[in-house]
Amino acid sequence: MTEQLLPARPAHPLPDGVSITPEGQRPDQEPSLAARNNGGVVPGAAPAPAGRREALLVLGFGGPEGHEQVMPFLENVTRGRGIPRERLESVAEHYHHFDGVSPINDQNKALVAALRGAGVDLPVYWGNRNWAPYVEDVWREMATDGVEHAYVLATSAYASFSGCRQYHEDVARARVALESDPDGPTGPTAEKLPHYFDAEGFVQANADALAAALAELPAELRDGARLVATAHSIPNAMAAVAGPQGHTYERELEAAARLVVDRVAPGRSFDLVWQSRSGPPSVPWLEPDVNDHLRTVAEAGEQAVVVFPVGFISDHLEVIWDLDNEAEETAGELGLAFARAGTAGTHPAFVRSLVDLLAERRAGGEPRLGTNCPANCCFVERPAGRPGSVPAS
Structure with missing residues:
Protein backbone atom coordinates (compact mmCIF):
# COMPACT_ATOMS: atom_id res chain seq x y z
CA MET A 1 0.00 0.00 0.00
CA THR A 2 1.40 3.40 -0.99
CA GLU A 3 1.59 6.07 1.68
CA GLN A 4 0.17 9.51 1.04
CA LEU A 5 2.63 11.91 -0.53
CA LEU A 6 4.17 13.81 2.35
CA PRO A 7 5.80 17.22 2.40
CA ALA A 8 9.30 17.86 3.62
CA ARG A 9 9.60 18.02 7.37
CA PRO A 10 9.88 21.45 8.99
CA ALA A 11 13.42 22.31 9.97
CA HIS A 12 14.38 22.26 13.65
CA PRO A 13 17.93 23.59 13.41
CA LEU A 14 20.55 22.43 15.88
CA PRO A 15 23.88 24.00 16.74
CA ASP A 16 26.79 22.34 14.97
CA GLY A 17 27.98 19.28 16.84
CA VAL A 18 24.99 18.92 19.15
CA SER A 19 24.81 15.52 20.80
CA ILE A 20 22.18 13.49 22.59
CA THR A 21 24.58 13.04 25.49
CA PRO A 22 25.94 15.80 27.79
CA GLU A 23 29.48 14.51 27.22
CA GLY A 24 28.97 15.82 23.70
CA GLN A 25 28.58 19.43 24.79
CA ARG A 26 30.81 21.83 22.92
CA PRO A 27 32.68 24.45 24.98
CA ASP A 28 30.63 27.25 23.42
CA GLN A 29 27.26 25.61 24.13
CA GLU A 30 25.13 26.38 27.11
CA PRO A 31 24.83 23.34 29.41
CA SER A 32 21.07 23.64 29.34
CA LEU A 33 20.99 23.00 25.59
CA ALA A 34 22.95 19.76 25.82
CA ALA A 35 20.81 18.68 28.74
CA ARG A 36 17.68 19.58 26.80
CA ASN A 37 18.66 17.40 23.87
CA ASN A 38 19.50 14.50 26.12
CA GLY A 39 17.06 14.94 28.96
CA GLY A 40 19.97 15.03 31.38
CA VAL A 41 20.80 11.33 31.07
CA VAL A 42 24.46 10.36 30.87
CA PRO A 43 25.12 6.77 29.70
CA GLY A 44 26.95 5.07 32.53
CA ALA A 45 27.72 1.82 34.26
CA ALA A 46 24.60 1.78 36.43
CA PRO A 47 21.71 -0.45 35.35
CA ALA A 48 18.53 1.25 34.18
CA PRO A 49 16.24 2.29 37.03
CA ALA A 50 13.65 -0.33 37.85
CA GLY A 51 10.23 0.46 36.46
CA ARG A 52 11.37 2.98 33.87
CA ARG A 53 9.28 2.62 30.70
CA GLU A 54 11.79 1.92 27.94
CA ALA A 55 11.61 1.29 24.20
CA LEU A 56 13.85 0.48 21.26
CA LEU A 57 13.80 2.75 18.20
CA VAL A 58 15.15 1.38 14.92
CA LEU A 59 16.27 4.56 13.18
CA GLY A 60 16.74 4.38 9.42
CA PHE A 61 17.27 6.49 6.36
CA GLY A 62 13.84 6.18 4.77
CA GLY A 63 12.75 5.68 1.19
CA PRO A 64 9.85 6.30 -1.21
CA GLU A 65 6.86 3.99 -1.55
CA GLY A 66 5.74 4.87 -5.08
CA HIS A 67 6.64 6.74 -8.26
CA GLU A 68 5.06 9.99 -7.09
CA GLN A 69 7.20 10.03 -3.94
CA VAL A 70 10.60 9.58 -5.57
CA MET A 71 11.52 13.17 -6.46
CA PRO A 72 10.06 14.69 -3.25
CA PHE A 73 12.07 12.12 -1.29
CA LEU A 74 15.31 12.94 -3.12
CA GLU A 75 14.68 16.66 -2.71
CA ASN A 76 14.15 16.03 1.00
CA VAL A 77 17.45 14.18 1.29
CA THR A 78 19.50 16.73 -0.62
CA ARG A 79 17.93 20.00 0.48
CA GLY A 80 20.61 22.65 0.94
CA ARG A 81 23.38 20.57 -0.64
CA GLY A 82 23.39 22.04 -4.12
CA ILE A 83 22.90 18.72 -5.93
CA PRO A 84 22.11 19.42 -9.61
CA ARG A 85 18.58 18.59 -10.73
CA GLU A 86 19.89 16.29 -13.44
CA ARG A 87 21.72 14.22 -10.83
CA LEU A 88 18.48 13.79 -8.87
CA GLU A 89 16.64 12.77 -12.02
CA SER A 90 19.36 10.21 -12.77
CA VAL A 91 19.05 8.64 -9.32
CA ALA A 92 15.25 8.81 -9.56
CA GLU A 93 15.41 6.45 -12.54
CA HIS A 94 16.96 3.80 -10.29
CA TYR A 95 13.87 3.95 -8.06
CA HIS A 96 11.46 4.03 -11.00
CA HIS A 97 13.08 0.82 -12.26
CA PHE A 98 11.63 -0.76 -9.09
CA ASP A 99 8.20 0.88 -9.37
CA GLY A 100 9.35 3.82 -7.25
CA VAL A 101 9.60 1.66 -4.13
CA SER A 102 12.71 1.49 -2.00
CA PRO A 103 13.24 -1.98 -0.52
CA ILE A 104 14.80 -0.43 2.58
CA ASN A 105 11.42 0.16 4.22
CA ASP A 106 10.34 -3.48 4.11
CA GLN A 107 13.82 -4.50 5.20
CA ASN A 108 13.60 -2.29 8.28
CA LYS A 109 10.14 -3.63 9.04
CA ALA A 110 11.55 -7.14 8.79
CA LEU A 111 14.36 -6.20 11.18
CA VAL A 112 11.84 -4.83 13.68
CA ALA A 113 9.86 -8.09 13.47
CA ALA A 114 13.05 -10.14 13.86
CA LEU A 115 14.08 -8.19 16.96
CA ARG A 116 10.68 -8.72 18.51
CA GLY A 117 10.86 -12.42 17.68
CA ALA A 118 14.35 -12.71 19.15
CA GLY A 119 13.19 -11.83 22.62
CA VAL A 120 13.29 -8.04 22.87
CA ASP A 121 10.81 -7.42 25.65
CA LEU A 122 10.45 -3.70 24.95
CA PRO A 123 8.16 -1.90 22.53
CA VAL A 124 10.03 -1.61 19.22
CA TYR A 125 9.41 1.47 17.06
CA TRP A 126 10.67 2.37 13.60
CA GLY A 127 11.43 5.87 12.36
CA ASN A 128 13.37 7.56 9.55
CA ARG A 129 15.45 10.61 8.85
CA ASN A 130 14.17 11.40 5.38
CA TRP A 131 10.67 9.94 4.86
CA ALA A 132 7.69 8.59 6.71
CA PRO A 133 7.55 7.49 9.41
CA TYR A 134 9.69 10.50 10.34
CA VAL A 135 11.70 10.31 13.54
CA GLU A 136 9.97 13.47 14.85
CA ASP A 137 6.56 11.82 14.53
CA VAL A 138 7.72 8.57 16.06
CA TRP A 139 9.30 10.45 18.95
CA ARG A 140 5.95 12.09 19.65
CA GLU A 141 4.27 8.68 19.39
CA MET A 142 6.67 7.24 21.97
CA ALA A 143 6.05 10.19 24.27
CA THR A 144 2.28 9.76 23.93
CA ASP A 145 2.70 6.05 24.73
CA GLY A 146 4.47 6.96 27.95
CA VAL A 147 7.98 5.88 26.96
CA GLU A 148 10.52 7.44 29.32
CA HIS A 149 13.78 6.28 27.74
CA ALA A 150 14.58 5.16 24.18
CA TYR A 151 17.52 3.08 23.01
CA VAL A 152 18.31 4.04 19.42
CA LEU A 153 19.53 1.41 16.97
CA ALA A 154 20.91 3.17 13.88
CA THR A 155 20.85 1.15 10.68
CA SER A 156 24.55 1.82 10.15
CA ALA A 157 27.33 -0.18 11.79
CA TYR A 158 30.16 2.32 11.36
CA ALA A 159 31.65 5.66 12.35
CA SER A 160 31.38 8.80 10.16
CA PHE A 161 29.20 11.87 10.10
CA SER A 162 26.50 10.22 8.00
CA GLY A 163 26.83 6.79 9.63
CA CYS A 164 26.79 7.84 13.28
CA ARG A 165 26.92 11.55 14.14
CA GLN A 166 23.88 12.39 12.01
CA TYR A 167 21.79 9.79 13.85
CA HIS A 168 22.63 11.56 17.11
CA GLU A 169 21.45 14.77 15.47
CA ASP A 170 18.25 13.12 14.24
CA VAL A 171 17.34 12.23 17.80
CA ALA A 172 18.29 15.65 19.14
CA ARG A 173 16.17 17.28 16.41
CA ALA A 174 13.20 15.10 17.30
CA ARG A 175 13.52 16.11 20.95
CA VAL A 176 13.73 19.79 20.06
CA ALA A 177 10.67 19.46 17.81
CA LEU A 178 8.66 17.84 20.60
CA GLU A 179 9.78 20.20 23.34
CA SER A 180 9.06 23.26 21.19
CA ASP A 181 5.37 22.38 21.46
CA PRO A 182 4.15 23.73 24.82
CA ASP A 183 1.09 21.51 24.66
CA GLY A 184 2.99 18.36 23.71
CA PRO A 185 3.92 15.46 25.97
CA THR A 186 7.33 15.17 27.62
CA GLY A 187 9.60 13.15 25.39
CA PRO A 188 11.81 10.26 26.43
CA THR A 189 15.50 10.54 27.14
CA ALA A 190 17.69 8.65 24.70
CA GLU A 191 20.94 6.92 23.99
CA LYS A 192 22.25 5.50 20.75
CA LEU A 193 23.51 1.93 20.77
CA PRO A 194 27.23 1.60 19.95
CA HIS A 195 28.86 0.72 16.64
CA TYR A 196 28.50 -2.94 15.77
CA PHE A 197 30.84 -3.43 12.81
CA ASP A 198 32.82 -5.98 14.84
CA ALA A 199 29.89 -7.63 16.63
CA ALA A 341 27.45 -11.74 -1.33
CA GLY A 342 24.33 -10.80 0.60
CA THR A 343 24.19 -8.41 3.54
CA ALA A 344 23.45 -9.16 7.19
CA GLY A 345 19.70 -8.45 6.85
CA THR A 346 17.82 -10.51 9.42
CA HIS A 347 20.41 -13.27 9.75
CA PRO A 348 19.72 -14.84 13.18
CA ALA A 349 23.28 -14.29 14.41
CA PHE A 350 23.14 -10.62 13.47
CA VAL A 351 19.79 -10.13 15.17
CA ARG A 352 21.11 -11.86 18.30
CA SER A 353 24.07 -9.49 18.39
CA LEU A 354 21.75 -6.49 18.23
CA VAL A 355 19.68 -7.94 21.06
CA ASP A 356 22.91 -8.40 23.03
CA LEU A 357 23.89 -4.76 22.44
CA LEU A 358 20.56 -3.65 23.82
CA ALA A 359 20.88 -5.96 26.83
CA GLU A 360 24.39 -4.65 27.50
CA ARG A 361 23.19 -1.06 27.68
CA ARG A 362 20.12 -1.90 29.76
CA ALA A 363 22.34 -3.72 32.25
CA GLY A 364 24.57 -0.66 32.62
CA GLY A 365 27.51 -1.87 30.60
CA GLU A 366 30.34 0.57 30.03
CA PRO A 367 29.39 2.96 27.20
CA ARG A 368 31.29 2.29 23.98
CA LEU A 369 32.01 4.24 20.83
CA GLY A 370 28.82 5.35 19.13
CA THR A 371 26.92 5.69 22.41
CA ASN A 372 28.55 8.58 24.22
CA CYS A 373 30.64 10.27 21.54
CA PRO A 374 31.93 13.82 22.09
CA ALA A 375 30.26 16.47 19.95
CA ASN A 376 33.29 16.91 17.69
CA CYS A 377 33.42 13.18 16.95
CA CYS A 378 32.92 12.66 13.19
CA PHE A 379 32.06 16.36 12.96
CA VAL A 380 32.70 18.03 9.60
CA GLU A 381 32.44 21.75 8.88
CA ARG A 382 29.39 22.39 6.71
CA PRO A 383 29.74 25.83 5.09
CA ALA A 384 27.33 24.97 2.28
CA GLY A 385 24.87 22.69 4.06
CA ARG A 386 25.24 19.23 5.45
CA PRO A 387 27.66 16.86 3.83
CA GLY A 388 26.10 13.83 2.30
CA SER A 389 25.26 11.96 -0.82
CA VAL A 390 22.39 11.31 -3.11
CA PRO A 391 21.18 7.94 -1.87
CA ALA A 392 19.68 5.11 -3.76
CA SER A 393 18.58 3.14 -0.74
Whole structure:
Protein backbone atom coordinates (compact mmCIF):
# COMPACT_ATOMS: atom_id res chain seq x y z
CA MET A 1 0.00 0.00 0.00
CA THR A 2 1.40 3.40 -0.99
CA GLU A 3 1.59 6.07 1.68
CA GLN A 4 0.17 9.51 1.04
CA LEU A 5 2.63 11.91 -0.53
CA LEU A 6 4.17 13.81 2.35
CA PRO A 7 5.80 17.22 2.40
CA ALA A 8 9.30 17.86 3.62
CA ARG A 9 9.60 18.02 7.37
CA PRO A 10 9.88 21.45 8.99
CA ALA A 11 13.42 22.31 9.97
CA HIS A 12 14.38 22.26 13.65
CA PRO A 13 17.93 23.59 13.41
CA LEU A 14 20.55 22.43 15.88
CA PRO A 15 23.88 24.00 16.74
CA ASP A 16 26.79 22.34 14.97
CA GLY A 17 27.98 19.28 16.84
CA VAL A 18 24.99 18.92 19.15
CA SER A 19 24.81 15.52 20.80
CA ILE A 20 22.18 13.49 22.59
CA THR A 21 24.58 13.04 25.49
CA PRO A 22 25.94 15.80 27.79
CA GLU A 23 29.48 14.51 27.22
CA GLY A 24 28.97 15.82 23.70
CA GLN A 25 28.58 19.43 24.79
CA ARG A 26 30.81 21.83 22.92
CA PRO A 27 32.68 24.45 24.98
CA ASP A 28 30.63 27.25 23.42
CA GLN A 29 27.26 25.61 24.13
CA GLU A 30 25.13 26.38 27.11
CA PRO A 31 24.83 23.34 29.41
CA SER A 32 21.07 23.64 29.34
CA LEU A 33 20.99 23.00 25.59
CA ALA A 34 22.95 19.76 25.82
CA ALA A 35 20.81 18.68 28.74
CA ARG A 36 17.68 19.58 26.80
CA ASN A 37 18.66 17.40 23.87
CA ASN A 38 19.50 14.50 26.12
CA GLY A 39 17.06 14.94 28.96
CA GLY A 40 19.97 15.03 31.38
CA VAL A 41 20.80 11.33 31.07
CA VAL A 42 24.46 10.36 30.87
CA PRO A 43 25.12 6.77 29.70
CA GLY A 44 26.95 5.07 32.53
CA ALA A 45 27.72 1.82 34.26
CA ALA A 46 24.60 1.78 36.43
CA PRO A 47 21.71 -0.45 35.35
CA ALA A 48 18.53 1.25 34.18
CA PRO A 49 16.24 2.29 37.03
CA ALA A 50 13.65 -0.33 37.85
CA GLY A 51 10.23 0.46 36.46
CA ARG A 52 11.37 2.98 33.87
CA ARG A 53 9.28 2.62 30.70
CA GLU A 54 11.79 1.92 27.94
CA ALA A 55 11.61 1.29 24.20
CA LEU A 56 13.85 0.48 21.26
CA LEU A 57 13.80 2.75 18.20
CA VAL A 58 15.15 1.38 14.92
CA LEU A 59 16.27 4.56 13.18
CA GLY A 60 16.74 4.38 9.42
CA PHE A 61 17.27 6.49 6.36
CA GLY A 62 13.84 6.18 4.77
CA GLY A 63 12.75 5.68 1.19
CA PRO A 64 9.85 6.30 -1.21
CA GLU A 65 6.86 3.99 -1.55
CA GLY A 66 5.74 4.87 -5.08
CA HIS A 67 6.64 6.74 -8.26
CA GLU A 68 5.06 9.99 -7.09
CA GLN A 69 7.20 10.03 -3.94
CA VAL A 70 10.60 9.58 -5.57
CA MET A 71 11.52 13.17 -6.46
CA PRO A 72 10.06 14.69 -3.25
CA PHE A 73 12.07 12.12 -1.29
CA LEU A 74 15.31 12.94 -3.12
CA GLU A 75 14.68 16.66 -2.71
CA ASN A 76 14.15 16.03 1.00
CA VAL A 77 17.45 14.18 1.29
CA THR A 78 19.50 16.73 -0.62
CA ARG A 79 17.93 20.00 0.48
CA GLY A 80 20.61 22.65 0.94
CA ARG A 81 23.38 20.57 -0.64
CA GLY A 82 23.39 22.04 -4.12
CA ILE A 83 22.90 18.72 -5.93
CA PRO A 84 22.11 19.42 -9.61
CA ARG A 85 18.58 18.59 -10.73
CA GLU A 86 19.89 16.29 -13.44
CA ARG A 87 21.72 14.22 -10.83
CA LEU A 88 18.48 13.79 -8.87
CA GLU A 89 16.64 12.77 -12.02
CA SER A 90 19.36 10.21 -12.77
CA VAL A 91 19.05 8.64 -9.32
CA ALA A 92 15.25 8.81 -9.56
CA GLU A 93 15.41 6.45 -12.54
CA HIS A 94 16.96 3.80 -10.29
CA TYR A 95 13.87 3.95 -8.06
CA HIS A 96 11.46 4.03 -11.00
CA HIS A 97 13.08 0.82 -12.26
CA PHE A 98 11.63 -0.76 -9.09
CA ASP A 99 8.20 0.88 -9.37
CA GLY A 100 9.35 3.82 -7.25
CA VAL A 101 9.60 1.66 -4.13
CA SER A 102 12.71 1.49 -2.00
CA PRO A 103 13.24 -1.98 -0.52
CA ILE A 104 14.80 -0.43 2.58
CA ASN A 105 11.42 0.16 4.22
CA ASP A 106 10.34 -3.48 4.11
CA GLN A 107 13.82 -4.50 5.20
CA ASN A 108 13.60 -2.29 8.28
CA LYS A 109 10.14 -3.63 9.04
CA ALA A 110 11.55 -7.14 8.79
CA LEU A 111 14.36 -6.20 11.18
CA VAL A 112 11.84 -4.83 13.68
CA ALA A 113 9.86 -8.09 13.47
CA ALA A 114 13.05 -10.14 13.86
CA LEU A 115 14.08 -8.19 16.96
CA ARG A 116 10.68 -8.72 18.51
CA GLY A 117 10.86 -12.42 17.68
CA ALA A 118 14.35 -12.71 19.15
CA GLY A 119 13.19 -11.83 22.62
CA VAL A 120 13.29 -8.04 22.87
CA ASP A 121 10.81 -7.42 25.65
CA LEU A 122 10.45 -3.70 24.95
CA PRO A 123 8.16 -1.90 22.53
CA VAL A 124 10.03 -1.61 19.22
CA TYR A 125 9.41 1.47 17.06
CA TRP A 126 10.67 2.37 13.60
CA GLY A 127 11.43 5.87 12.36
CA ASN A 128 13.37 7.56 9.55
CA ARG A 129 15.45 10.61 8.85
CA ASN A 130 14.17 11.40 5.38
CA TRP A 131 10.67 9.94 4.86
CA ALA A 132 7.69 8.59 6.71
CA PRO A 133 7.55 7.49 9.41
CA TYR A 134 9.69 10.50 10.34
CA VAL A 135 11.70 10.31 13.54
CA GLU A 136 9.97 13.47 14.85
CA ASP A 137 6.56 11.82 14.53
CA VAL A 138 7.72 8.57 16.06
CA TRP A 139 9.30 10.45 18.95
CA ARG A 140 5.95 12.09 19.65
CA GLU A 141 4.27 8.68 19.39
CA MET A 142 6.67 7.24 21.97
CA ALA A 143 6.05 10.19 24.27
CA THR A 144 2.28 9.76 23.93
CA ASP A 145 2.70 6.05 24.73
CA GLY A 146 4.47 6.96 27.95
CA VAL A 147 7.98 5.88 26.96
CA GLU A 148 10.52 7.44 29.32
CA HIS A 149 13.78 6.28 27.74
CA ALA A 150 14.58 5.16 24.18
CA TYR A 151 17.52 3.08 23.01
CA VAL A 152 18.31 4.04 19.42
CA LEU A 153 19.53 1.41 16.97
CA ALA A 154 20.91 3.17 13.88
CA THR A 155 20.85 1.15 10.68
CA SER A 156 24.55 1.82 10.15
CA ALA A 157 27.33 -0.18 11.79
CA TYR A 158 30.16 2.32 11.36
CA ALA A 159 31.65 5.66 12.35
CA SER A 160 31.38 8.80 10.16
CA PHE A 161 29.20 11.87 10.10
CA SER A 162 26.50 10.22 8.00
CA GLY A 163 26.83 6.79 9.63
CA CYS A 164 26.79 7.84 13.28
CA ARG A 165 26.92 11.55 14.14
CA GLN A 166 23.88 12.39 12.01
CA TYR A 167 21.79 9.79 13.85
CA HIS A 168 22.63 11.56 17.11
CA GLU A 169 21.45 14.77 15.47
CA ASP A 170 18.25 13.12 14.24
CA VAL A 171 17.34 12.23 17.80
CA ALA A 172 18.29 15.65 19.14
CA ARG A 173 16.17 17.28 16.41
CA ALA A 174 13.20 15.10 17.30
CA ARG A 175 13.52 16.11 20.95
CA VAL A 176 13.73 19.79 20.06
CA ALA A 177 10.67 19.46 17.81
CA LEU A 178 8.66 17.84 20.60
CA GLU A 179 9.78 20.20 23.34
CA SER A 180 9.06 23.26 21.19
CA ASP A 181 5.37 22.38 21.46
CA PRO A 182 4.15 23.73 24.82
CA ASP A 183 1.09 21.51 24.66
CA GLY A 184 2.99 18.36 23.71
CA PRO A 185 3.92 15.46 25.97
CA THR A 186 7.33 15.17 27.62
CA GLY A 187 9.60 13.15 25.39
CA PRO A 188 11.81 10.26 26.43
CA THR A 189 15.50 10.54 27.14
CA ALA A 190 17.69 8.65 24.70
CA GLU A 191 20.94 6.92 23.99
CA LYS A 192 22.25 5.50 20.75
CA LEU A 193 23.51 1.93 20.77
CA PRO A 194 27.23 1.60 19.95
CA HIS A 195 28.86 0.72 16.64
CA TYR A 196 28.50 -2.94 15.77
CA PHE A 197 30.84 -3.43 12.81
CA ASP A 198 32.82 -5.98 14.84
CA ALA A 199 29.89 -7.63 16.63
CA GLU A 200 30.08 -11.41 16.47
CA GLY A 201 26.74 -11.79 14.72
CA PHE A 202 27.42 -9.08 12.13
CA VAL A 203 30.71 -10.75 11.24
CA GLN A 204 29.11 -14.21 11.11
CA ALA A 205 26.23 -13.06 8.91
CA ASN A 206 28.61 -11.48 6.42
CA ALA A 207 30.95 -14.47 6.54
CA ASP A 208 28.10 -16.87 5.78
CA ALA A 209 27.09 -14.67 2.85
CA LEU A 210 30.65 -14.50 1.54
CA ALA A 211 31.01 -18.29 1.73
CA ALA A 212 27.73 -18.73 -0.15
CA ALA A 213 28.83 -16.29 -2.85
CA LEU A 214 32.14 -18.07 -3.31
CA ALA A 215 30.23 -21.32 -3.72
CA GLU A 216 28.33 -19.80 -6.67
CA LEU A 217 31.52 -19.64 -8.72
CA PRO A 218 32.79 -22.62 -10.70
CA ALA A 219 34.94 -24.78 -8.41
CA GLU A 220 38.11 -24.11 -10.37
CA LEU A 221 37.78 -20.33 -9.86
CA ARG A 222 36.98 -20.17 -6.14
CA ASP A 223 40.47 -20.29 -4.66
CA GLY A 224 41.77 -17.60 -7.00
CA ALA A 225 38.77 -15.29 -6.99
CA ARG A 226 39.48 -11.72 -5.93
CA LEU A 227 37.58 -10.79 -2.78
CA VAL A 228 36.29 -7.22 -2.93
CA ALA A 229 34.63 -5.50 0.03
CA THR A 230 32.48 -2.48 -0.77
CA ALA A 231 31.01 0.40 1.20
CA HIS A 232 29.40 3.74 0.43
CA SER A 233 31.98 6.31 -0.63
CA ILE A 234 32.04 9.51 1.41
CA PRO A 235 33.93 12.80 0.93
CA ASN A 236 37.61 12.58 1.84
CA ALA A 237 37.16 15.40 4.35
CA MET A 238 34.51 13.38 6.17
CA ALA A 239 36.56 10.19 6.02
CA ALA A 240 39.61 11.93 7.51
CA VAL A 241 37.83 12.81 10.76
CA ALA A 242 38.88 10.43 13.52
CA GLY A 243 36.87 9.59 16.59
CA PRO A 244 38.20 8.41 19.97
CA GLN A 245 41.07 5.90 19.79
CA GLY A 246 41.61 6.91 16.17
CA HIS A 247 38.43 5.28 14.88
CA THR A 248 37.55 6.28 11.34
CA TYR A 249 35.04 5.01 8.82
CA GLU A 250 37.74 3.44 6.69
CA ARG A 251 39.58 1.76 9.57
CA GLU A 252 36.39 0.22 10.91
CA LEU A 253 35.51 -1.09 7.46
CA GLU A 254 38.97 -2.59 7.02
CA ALA A 255 38.66 -4.26 10.40
CA ALA A 256 35.21 -5.64 9.65
CA ALA A 257 36.23 -6.96 6.23
CA ARG A 258 39.30 -8.62 7.74
CA LEU A 259 37.16 -10.35 10.36
CA VAL A 260 34.70 -11.54 7.72
CA VAL A 261 37.34 -12.89 5.36
CA ASP A 262 39.25 -14.63 8.16
CA ARG A 263 36.06 -16.42 9.16
CA VAL A 264 35.86 -17.90 5.63
CA ALA A 265 39.49 -18.13 4.48
CA PRO A 266 41.97 -17.10 7.19
CA GLY A 267 44.68 -14.80 5.94
CA ARG A 268 43.29 -14.47 2.43
CA SER A 269 43.77 -11.02 0.90
CA PHE A 270 40.90 -8.69 0.02
CA ASP A 271 40.38 -5.24 -1.45
CA LEU A 272 38.28 -2.46 0.09
CA VAL A 273 36.68 -0.25 -2.56
CA TRP A 274 33.82 2.20 -2.77
CA GLN A 275 30.47 2.65 -4.46
CA SER A 276 27.53 5.03 -4.81
CA ARG A 277 29.51 8.28 -4.67
CA SER A 278 27.79 11.52 -5.62
CA GLY A 279 28.36 15.23 -5.36
CA PRO A 280 30.32 17.56 -7.63
CA PRO A 281 33.42 16.12 -9.32
CA SER A 282 35.48 18.91 -7.75
CA VAL A 283 34.99 17.39 -4.28
CA PRO A 284 37.26 14.38 -3.68
CA TRP A 285 35.59 11.23 -2.37
CA LEU A 286 37.03 7.89 -1.33
CA GLU A 287 38.31 5.89 -4.29
CA PRO A 288 38.56 3.61 -6.21
CA ASP A 289 35.00 3.09 -7.35
CA VAL A 290 34.08 -0.57 -7.56
CA ASN A 291 33.64 -0.42 -11.34
CA ASP A 292 37.06 1.15 -11.84
CA HIS A 293 38.54 -1.48 -9.54
CA LEU A 294 36.98 -4.29 -11.55
CA ARG A 295 38.74 -2.92 -14.63
CA THR A 296 42.04 -2.93 -12.74
CA VAL A 297 41.43 -6.49 -11.59
CA ALA A 298 40.71 -7.63 -15.14
CA GLU A 299 43.80 -5.87 -16.47
CA ALA A 300 45.85 -7.79 -13.89
CA GLY A 301 44.66 -11.03 -15.44
CA GLU A 302 42.18 -12.09 -12.76
CA GLN A 303 39.34 -14.37 -13.83
CA ALA A 304 36.77 -14.05 -11.04
CA VAL A 305 35.63 -11.66 -8.36
CA VAL A 306 33.38 -11.93 -5.31
CA VAL A 307 31.96 -8.63 -4.07
CA PHE A 308 30.77 -8.46 -0.46
CA PRO A 309 29.03 -5.20 0.59
CA VAL A 310 30.16 -5.22 4.21
CA GLY A 311 29.43 -1.50 4.48
CA PHE A 312 25.65 -2.06 4.41
CA ILE A 313 23.32 -4.01 6.66
CA SER A 314 20.60 -4.84 4.10
CA ASP A 315 20.13 -5.32 0.36
CA HIS A 316 18.64 -1.90 -0.27
CA LEU A 317 18.62 -0.12 -3.60
CA GLU A 318 22.24 1.01 -3.55
CA VAL A 319 23.25 -2.62 -3.24
CA ILE A 320 20.91 -4.13 -5.80
CA TRP A 321 21.38 -1.33 -8.35
CA ASP A 322 25.04 -0.37 -7.99
CA LEU A 323 26.28 -3.94 -7.56
CA ASP A 324 23.71 -6.33 -9.06
CA ASN A 325 23.17 -4.04 -12.02
CA GLU A 326 26.15 -1.79 -12.71
CA ALA A 327 29.06 -3.77 -11.19
CA GLU A 328 27.84 -7.10 -12.53
CA GLU A 329 27.43 -5.54 -15.96
CA THR A 330 30.97 -4.16 -15.80
CA ALA A 331 32.31 -7.56 -14.79
CA GLY A 332 30.47 -9.19 -17.69
CA GLU A 333 31.97 -6.72 -20.18
CA LEU A 334 35.41 -7.51 -18.78
CA GLY A 335 34.94 -11.27 -18.90
CA LEU A 336 35.13 -11.64 -15.12
CA ALA A 337 33.11 -14.32 -13.35
CA PHE A 338 31.09 -12.38 -10.76
CA ALA A 339 29.30 -13.23 -7.53
CA ARG A 340 27.82 -10.84 -4.99
CA ALA A 341 27.45 -11.74 -1.33
CA GLY A 342 24.33 -10.80 0.60
CA THR A 343 24.19 -8.41 3.54
CA ALA A 344 23.45 -9.16 7.19
CA GLY A 345 19.70 -8.45 6.85
CA THR A 346 17.82 -10.51 9.42
CA HIS A 347 20.41 -13.27 9.75
CA PRO A 348 19.72 -14.84 13.18
CA ALA A 349 23.28 -14.29 14.41
CA PHE A 350 23.14 -10.62 13.47
CA VAL A 351 19.79 -10.13 15.17
CA ARG A 352 21.11 -11.86 18.30
CA SER A 353 24.07 -9.49 18.39
CA LEU A 354 21.75 -6.49 18.23
CA VAL A 355 19.68 -7.94 21.06
CA ASP A 356 22.91 -8.40 23.03
CA LEU A 357 23.89 -4.76 22.44
CA LEU A 358 20.56 -3.65 23.82
CA ALA A 359 20.88 -5.96 26.83
CA GLU A 360 24.39 -4.65 27.50
CA ARG A 361 23.19 -1.06 27.68
CA ARG A 362 20.12 -1.90 29.76
CA ALA A 363 22.34 -3.72 32.25
CA GLY A 364 24.57 -0.66 32.62
CA GLY A 365 27.51 -1.87 30.60
CA GLU A 366 30.34 0.57 30.03
CA PRO A 367 29.39 2.96 27.20
CA ARG A 368 31.29 2.29 23.98
CA LEU A 369 32.01 4.24 20.83
CA GLY A 370 28.82 5.35 19.13
CA THR A 371 26.92 5.69 22.41
CA ASN A 372 28.55 8.58 24.22
CA CYS A 373 30.64 10.27 21.54
CA PRO A 374 31.93 13.82 22.09
CA ALA A 375 30.26 16.47 19.95
CA ASN A 376 33.29 16.91 17.69
CA CYS A 377 33.42 13.18 16.95
CA CYS A 378 32.92 12.66 13.19
CA PHE A 379 32.06 16.36 12.96
CA VAL A 380 32.70 18.03 9.60
CA GLU A 381 32.44 21.75 8.88
CA ARG A 382 29.39 22.39 6.71
CA PRO A 383 29.74 25.83 5.09
CA ALA A 384 27.33 24.97 2.28
CA GLY A 385 24.87 22.69 4.06
CA ARG A 386 25.24 19.23 5.45
CA PRO A 387 27.66 16.86 3.83
CA GLY A 388 26.10 13.83 2.30
CA SER A 389 25.26 11.96 -0.82
CA VAL A 390 22.39 11.31 -3.11
CA PRO A 391 21.18 7.94 -1.87
CA ALA A 392 19.68 5.11 -3.76
CA SER A 393 18.58 3.14 -0.74
